Amino acid sequence: MRSEELRETLLPKRLALPIFASDPLSSVAYATQEILLVLTLGGLAYLHLTGWIAAAVAVLLAVVVLSYRQVVGAYPSGGGSFEVVTTNLGPSAGLVVAASLLVDYVMTVAVSVASGVDNIISALPGLAPYRVLLALVFVALLAAVNLRGVRESGRAFAAPTYLFIGGILITVATGLLRYAFGTAPRAESAAFGITPTPGDAQLAGLALLMLVLRAFSQGCTALTGVEAISNGVPAFRRPKSRNAATTLAVMGGTAIAMFVGVTALALVSEVHITQDPCRLTGLPGSCGSYTQRTVIAQIAAAVLGGEHSIGFYFIQTVTALILVLAANTAFNGFPLLGSILAQHRYLPHQLHNRGDRLAFSNGILALALVAALLLYAYQAQVNQLIHLYILGVFTSFTLSQLGMVRHWNRQLRAAEGSLTDREGRRRIHLARAVNGTGAVITGLVLLIVLATKFLEGAWLAVLAAIVLWVTMRGIRRHYDAVSEELAVTDPRAELVPPSRVIAMVLVSSLLKPTLRAVAYAHAFHPDRLEALTVAVDREEAAQLRDQWEEFGIDVPLTVLDSPYREVTRPIIERVRSERRDSPRDVVAVFIPEYVVGHWWENVLHNQSALWLKSRLLFTPGVMVISVPWQLSSSSAANHPLARAPGSVRRGEPPHSGPPPS
Amino acid sequence: MRSEELRETLLPKRLALPIFASDPLSSVAYATQEILLVLTLGGLAYLHLTGWIAAAVAVLLAVVVLSYRQVVGAYPSGGGSFEVVTTNLGPSAGLVVAASLLVDYVMTVAVSVASGVDNIISALPGLAPYRVLLALVFVALLAAVNLRGVRESGRAFAAPTYLFIGGILITVATGLLRYAFGTAPRAESAAFGITPTPGDAQLAGLALLMLVLRAFSQGCTALTGVEAISNGVPAFRRPKSRNAATTLAVMGGTAIAMFVGVTALALVSEVHITQDPCRLTGLPGSCGSYTQRTVIAQIAAAVLGGEHSIGFYFIQTVTALILVLAANTAFNGFPLLGSILAQHRYLPHQLHNRGDRLAFSNGILALALVAALLLYAYQAQVNQLIHLYILGVFTSFTLSQLGMVRHWNRQLRAAEGSLTDREGRRRIHLARAVNGTGAVITGLVLLIVLATKFLEGAWLAVLAAIVLWVTMRGIRRHYDAVSEELAVTDPRAELVPPSRVIAMVLVSSLLKPTLRAVAYAHAFHPDRLEALTVAVDREEAAQLRDQWEEFGIDVPLTVLDSPYREVTRPIIERVRSERRDSPRDVVAVFIPEYVVGHWWENVLHNQSALWLKSRLLFTPGVMVISVPWQLSSSSAANHPLARAPGSVRRGEPPHSGPPPS
Numbered sequence A, B: 001m002r003s004e005e006l007r008e009t010l011l012p013k014r015l016a017l018p019i020f021a022s023d024p025l026s027s028v029a030y031a032t033q034e035i036l037l038v039l040t041l042g043g044l045a046y047l048h049l050t051g052w053i054a055a056a057v058a059v060l061l062a063v064v065v066l067s068y069r070q071v072v073g074a075y076p077s078g079g080g081s082f083e084v085v086t087t088n089l090g091p092s093a094g095l096v097v098a099a100s101l102l103v104d105y106v107m108t109v110a111v112s113v114a115s116g117v118d119n120i121i122s123a124l125p126g127l128a129p130y131r132v133l134l135a136l137v138f139v140a141l142l143a144a145v146n147l148r149g150v151r152e153s154g155r156a157f158a159a160p161t162y163l164f165i166g167g168i169l170i171t172v173a174t175g176l177l178r179y180a181f182g183t184a185p186r187a188e189s190a191a192f193g194i195t196p197t198p199g200d201a202q203l204a205g206l207a208l209l210m211l212v213l214r215a216f217s218q219g220c221t222a223l224t225g226v227e228a229i230s231n232g233v234p235a236f237r238r239p240k241s242r243n244a245a246t247t248l249a250v251m252g253g254t255a256i257a258m259f260v261g262v263t264a265l266a267l268v269s270e271v272h273i274t275q276d277p278c279r280l281t282g283l284p285g286s287c288g289s290y291t292q293r294t295v296i297a298q299i300a301a302a303v304l305g306g307e308h309s310i311g312f313y314f315i316q317t318v319t320a321l322i323l324v325l326a327a328n329t330a331f332n333g334f335p336l337l338g339s340i341l342a343q344h345r346y347l348p349h350q351l352h353n354r355g356d357r358l359a360f361s362n363g364i365l366a367l368a369l370v371a372a373l374l375l376y377a378y379q380a381q382v383n384q385l386i387h388l389y390i391l392g393v394f395t396s397f398t399l400s401q402l403g404m405v406r407h408w409n410r411q412l413r414a415a416e417g418s419l420t421d422r423e424g425r426r427r428i429h430l431a432r433a434v435n436g437t438g439a440v441i442t443g444l445v446l447l448i449v450l451a452t453k454f455l456e457g458a459w460l461a462v463l464a465a466i467v468l469w470v471t472m473r474g475i476r477r478h479y480d481a482v483s484e485e486l487a488v489t490d491p492r493a494e495l496v497p498p499s500r501v502i503a504m505v506l507v508s509s510l511l512k513p514t515l516r517a518v519a520y521a522h523a524f525h526p527d528r529l530e531a532l533t534v535a536v537d538r539e540e541a542a543q544l545r546d547q548w549e550e551f552g553i554d555v556p557l558t559v560l561d562s563p564y565r566e567v568t569r570p571i572i573e574r575v576r577s578e579r580r581d582s583p584r585d586v587v588a589v590f591i592p593e594y595v596v597g598h599w600w601e602n603v604l605h606n607q608s609a610l611w612l613k614s615r616l617l618f619t620p621g622v623m624v625i626s627v628p629w630q631l632s633s634s635s636a637a638n639h640p641l642a643r644a645p646g647s648v649r650r651g652e653p654p655h656s657g658p659p660p661s
Helices: A013-026 A028-042 A047-074 A080-089 A091-123 A125-147 A154-180 A205-223 A240-268 A295-304 A310-343 A357-377 A382-388 A391-418 A422-456 A458-486 A491-495 A512-523 A538-550 A568-581 A607-616 A632-638 A645-651 B013-026 B028-042 B047-074 B080-089 B091-123 B125-147 B154-180 B205-223 B240-268 B295-304 B310-343 B357-377 B382-388 B391-418 B422-486 B491-495 B512-523 B538-550 B568-581 B607-616 B632-638 B645-651
Strands: A501-506 A528-535 A557-561 A586-595 A622-630 B501-506 B528-535 B557-561 B586-595 B622-630
Touching (some): A013 A028, A013 A091, A013 A154, A013 A240, A013 A310, A028 A091, A028 A205, A028 A240, A028 A295, A028 A310, A028 A382, A047 A080, A047 A205, A047 A422, A080 A391, A091 A125, A091 A295, A091 A357, A091 A382, A091 A391, A091 A458, A125 A310, A125 A357, A154 A240, A154 A295, A205 A391, A240 A295, A310 A357, A357 A382, A382 A458, A391 A422, A491 B512, A501 A512, A512 A586, A512 A622, A512 B491, A528 A538, A568 A607, A607 A622, B013 B028, B013 B154, B013 B240, B013 B310, B028 B047, B028 B205, B028 B295, B028 B310, B028 B382, B047 B080, B047 B240, B047 B422, B080 B091, B080 B391, B091 B125, B091 B295, B091 B310, B091 B357, B091 B391, B091 B422, B125 B310, B125 B357, B154 B240, B154 B295, B154 B310, B205 B391, B295 B310, B310 B357, B357 B382, B391 B422, B501 B512, B501 B568, B512 B586, B512 B622, B528 B538, B538 B557, B568 B586, B607 B622
Parallel strands (some): A501 A528, A501 A586, A528 A557, A586 A622, B501 B528, B501 B586, B528 B557, B586 B622
16 A cells, blocks of 8 residues: 555544454453353352442443543544553653553453354354364464455454344343343253352352452453554544544443343353363263353353354354454554554564564564464463453553543643633543542552462463563663764764775685676775685685686785684684774775575575675674675576565565665 | 694504494494394294394404405595495485485484483483483583584593493303303393284294394394494504504404304393383283393393492493494584585585584584484384484495495406406405405395385485485585586676776665765765665655755765655665666665674664665675674674684684685
């Protein structure tokens, strides 16, 4: 796409909702289930607490949505939490948000894919042995699709998202209506009992509170992805902020309705689900051969006519689809965040430019690789992976709400001097109250999540975020140091040319490329020109000298002695001694090189030339001049313009905002 | 070491013997055992055939030693079988020998290390669970020692080799004397019975013959390493050939005496050893917990006073030592053969030069890696690994004896014309008869080995040799094609300089390195000089242009448009269009580069410059000029002459005989 065209693809609300909401809405597919899995550690005794926990999560969701509506209004540029926090709390805090979000993008892929596979297996239990394989195949497919550079079109997202929303809401409504009329649907697991795990039977006091907090932590996964819209404001049609805020509200309302509905229906239809199927009692067969279906699958089957009904398959299909789409949003968000971080010089600047395909490729491959590793390590178990999730989300929530509070404080201070508009000040006060409340609540949740999940796996996510934070700070410092070192203070002084040019042609054999290098060196009319060879083998060197004279080349050939059979050292020493004698000269070293057509041919050629070049570049006052000779194999295989434009562009390397450096 | 010093380290016979004989003599440690392991497949019934098989092996050994004495006399240059076969049967046959030997060097390491570990475990049975680990540690140690470049000193080899020879011969003599006096030593396994495997009980006719042939094939491992001396003739003191032939005879005699002695003693002391300890009957405990000792260990314990006697530990120590030394010879031979092959342009020519440490490193690492893989895959079981062995040895034996026959035929024909010396012709006829016999016998053995071992694992060795052969031929063809393409036919035409030099300085930012590149380009006084930048971002390009004028740089700056945000393509197109307008010009592209001190810094810089350079090299009529700017981090870390000389030389890259190309 040409740069101009990029600007003309703005989104109407009806397409923006599915694009940005697939991630937050998809968490409905596992949030309820995660709450139940913790509560049933104590058997069936604590299931009545589910409602209260779900209510708390719903309130939290509302608070966060309200808070982010403020962000969208105040920061329409799409920097999201990273921008808000960097602007208001400083770059170090901003970097914490960035590191957390990078980790959470990885977890979004891992958890969504694992949950998607879970729902596929719920529909087709025969696939249970291939859980990990299926998950890895999905990650590979997502990576492949994104590497091909297919931009997500609103339409591709719209259908599955709306079908998922519609399907779930109809299922919930039907189920609850049946309950109201006294014919409540019954889940397939309703008849099973659950044996409590030894430590979790008959809890009371603090122990019960801990169980409830753990269940609440797990339920908070319903909040993932909420902030996606705040990163996407620039993609909305005008008025951007207003449209984004509206979409955020619609998304929040839908998410709450779906989450509460699914949870209510799960309670009503008595879904009994547990981390270990062997704790189920009343199973028809052995627990080893029994595959528990997901909560979504169980309620869909109960409401829509059993696990072979069309309705059931439909719900499972759209659920799996939306989960894969949620993973796909991470494949878009991760490289985009990487590009913003590169622009701020926290990551290698090759990642900066938007149109640069290879840059995206690196990000996509990194994301796919880490997600695949996690899926493999945790055997694609949602319940295991979820422990590493949402820490980053809540870190980012908390810090951005704190940042917003500071933002409003600054606004108030600015208003004090110039404005007496009471209405305006009242609105700022209200906004600050909203964000303050958000900060306190999400901060509290962050502490709860950290406390309940740290030992269960969250330490790994924390560690990864810390490593990222330290690395990105180091990269930024490096770039800053280099910029300072290279800044031009006196252009005239830098532009003074060297007093003389001494040219040296390196000779190893008397083949065509060497003669070409001599001819090119002549064309420059250097102040002095000599040919250099290293006598690794004295006989060969003598032969070379004879041949040199025989060819009648009018350039003196110097044979450097090399008692230790080295090549590089004598040449470097020669160049240095030249510079030592006259430091204001520059030494131009001409190196004849073969250019070959196949990568493996490089193993057979140019090894010493490459090494020598890299050593020469460390020597001050030297220019290294490659004189290429294109072997016939090179022209067919590697003619850069002979390829189709697409394939060349795909081969294009990362580049730093401004061209080569 | 200086080249001159290399020539002054010639070996007297008493040091040459241990250096070259550790490999052939060490096979005494497993050859007898391998014969027994096959025969006991049929229980104890066929053990009486051991003597005949051992006798056949001993005769074979004598034949091969006699044959190689001829090789040593006729080809004193140390090329060994490879040279003999290449000279007499042509390069393709020579390459077969080379490929076979490369495979066998790998197997020497694997088998010797596995057998060494076996003998250590025989002395310290508690180490049995760590068999594979121990083997891998030994390979790693050997690789490390050889990477450090410690040359094997004759003295280091002398002690263990002579101690091993002495120890085994004393044990054999003592044991056989005791037998003669009626107090035969009794092995710990003498009382055990052996259950035949189902297919191998009561064999007769062809089936029995096959068993015997299989046992014979295994026994032929006693012949490995015999040809080492023929590769080492140049290392002997003068008269080289005579000394080498004498050493070969001494080595052959010793090997036969030891092998026959050990086999006789094993029979006399009734060593009952089997591939699967669970086929042993009369075991004190369960077969799972019983570790069979090696044949050497069993006879040493029987003769020298049990498995806790000093004599026993002594024999096990020297046996393990000589086996490790045998593996070490492969670590010397493999890179040496690689270097000879590289000299003949069958392998990348970086491997050619002797003094080049990194070249040896590559060979050493490759050898260690493949041997370690085999040891791991076959769980360091000698009995498994042995099936891949000796095919190469016998291929090389057969072909080199055939080559010698041809050599003598040629001598005879030459003699016919000029010489009437009957004595001389008689000697040539005799030599031809010796080598002819050798060729027929080793050829027969090769067929037997191939037939009995192919399906048991030898196919892998055959496949590896074929792959090597094809690869080496391909490399040779490539080098030949390139040489032909690059040969100079008309030096004057090649030396005509281009008519004009067009210089272009690539600019991405206005930092010091760019100004230096401009200054250097000025110094060359090109016919035209311009600066180029690519407008990936229009705003940034405009800023750059303003700054350019502000700095007062007297070179025109051309801004190339890049609607697809590419960097490389607009520059390449610009260079090509320049050449299209005036094909006799040369375009000199100046690229400012940062030189950084740490490898990871390269991730942060120069990526686009590197890519661009590699693409430019494919464009005819272009010179690529790197103008390096040494960042402060580079001077400390990478000053090539600031390091200790040793560390610089270790870092020296592979180079082709003559210096850089």
